[in-house]
Amino acid sequence: MEYKVIPFVASVSQNKIASKQVAEQLEEIIKYHANSGWQYIRLESVTTFVRPESGCFGLGGTPGYTTSRQMVVFSKTS
Known part of the structure; x- marks a missing residue:
């Protein structure tokens, strides 16, 4: 069995219903x-910690933070 995982980042506009746009985008990826x-298996949420950056001599540094990414999981029989 082979697996394929691709990132899914929905893009919505303000003049349409966001949930419908997201569903349509996911459907297009699946098709x-x-x-x-x-074969589509599921949409998986992956939580990641982005490390802080210290900057140059301590200036311009950014704190670390946690973020979530959506991944679409597919499989295929070899």
Whole structure:
């Protein structure tokens, strides 16, 4: 079994219903990869810690933070 994981970042405009736009974008990704033989498994949320940057001589540094990314998981039988 092969697996493929791709990032999913929805892009919405203010003049439409956001949840509908997100659903349509996810559907397009699923259809696109299904046409290549990949089967959709699930949408997975991955939490990541971004390390702080100290900057130059302590100036301009940024604190670390936690962020979440959405990943679309597909599988294919070899």
